[in-house]
Amino acid sequence: MKVLMKGNDAISEAAIQAGCKAFFGYPITPQNEIPEYFSRRMEESGGVFIQAESEVGAINMVYGAAAAGVRTMTTSSSPGIALKQEGISFAAGADLPCVIVNVARCGPGLGGILPAQSDYFQATRGGGHGDYYTPTFAPSTVQECWDMVFHAFDIADKYRTPTMILIEGMLGQMMEPLEMTKRPPIKVDKSWCVDGNAGKRPRNTITSLSLYAEVLEEMNFARFRKYEEIKKHETMVENNVKDGDKVAIVAYGTPSRIVINAIEELKNDGIQAGLIRPITVWPFPYDVFQSLPASVEHILVAELSMGQMVEDVRLGVNGKYPVHFYGRTGGVIFEPKEISQKVREILKPARELPPARVEMGRGEV
């Protein structure tokens, strides 16, 4: 039976059903429904909910809970996620499985509370200090939010790494029908955890500190061998580009749904375009751009930012196609007609194109 649920609530209930036993958070719009939900549900589900003294406090509590071997989660929104970066780096350095959810809002600074995708760099480049990445999932529906929480916990446990779910405020706030499908957690050995050895096994230590260069280097090499495995097995993308499509539009999260409407609009005008939707933004599905149908002539990246994913798309395209960009920021959300208009401009013969321009207000560079 389906229920009508907000993205934020779906993430919370999914976490509980995925076996999350410890949630630590701190209020910030537009993710407040999540700690609110946990505050209500966590006790009856036999877990721990703490509203920490700050975002920094919350992520370090997550470090502790993960070290103790339980499934644990924290959530926040952009400025709060920025505050957590030190703790996320420590968790990555100590190879601790945990899930961090960013219900992103516009920035920089305090910015505003409306939706944005301007935390892409932060989410996909590690975010904190040191050499590390966090597998990052970018769902686009409430159902996918639900499914991705189970997946994010599994990937975290399987590879001993912090994982991230990246959505924008829109998806956190909107309601959609949700099938609350359950999936059992993967079975992993957590004999590394620090849950009290009672003299029965050698002492475990969880730390990201390592003062011997060669030792730390080997730990980093090992972590990157793990990242190679993740890239190989866990990259996710929805590729709807069909033969005949002239433009492939790359978008993730809720904005990818706006692109779907734009593609329909264009189809009614006889213009064929298709959507490439990265579901993991790290690892990024670079390979998808090397096997597109021969009809594709252009790539358009549509984001609620000044063009952060463009860099990854260019790396994937590797010079094969011209890469264009359309974005809005500050909490402004593009409409389907803006995207379809951009596609029409791209497809105009070159001599009809106006001179290159930078139109900062529209985020079109």
Next chain:
Amino acid sequence: MTRMIFSGYGGQGILVLGEIVATIAMKKGKHVTWMPSYGPEMRGGTCNCAVIISDKIIGSPIVLSEVDILVAMNQPSVTKFLPLMSKGGLVMANSSLTEKIDDSNVDVIELDATNIAGKVGSLRVANMVMLAGFLKKTELFELNDIIEVLEERFGGSRSKDLIPLNVKAIEAGLK
């Protein structure tokens, strides 16, 4: 596909009104999205949500044009959203708080919702009076569908005792 906007003052029950309509549609097997305007708002401030009901998978959950049904609980809502209506769309206005709508492009139904709600027993059920507009003018759902959702949504909570008042408000709107 039916694209709707519910709009009014914060505290008028706008969001829950949209949620009830979306829930009924979901239970009838439709694809639905419910998208609130969220921002630094307060009781008495403006508030709206967009609901889309469709037989197909829904792309963008945002409604900024081609509105098929507008439920306007106050005058600012009419001013803001009337220009976004699709031709032949339906405007349900709370005429207790809105001026007469003169627009040949749209079908208008006026319900004296706030006053009717006051007579029924509480100004806070004005949103339920507006549901009568759906029953009169659309074939999206029937009274029993609303009652079923009200009972599911509020039956287990402290507001359980208020369900009869809500139903009375809808019935008063139908008269």
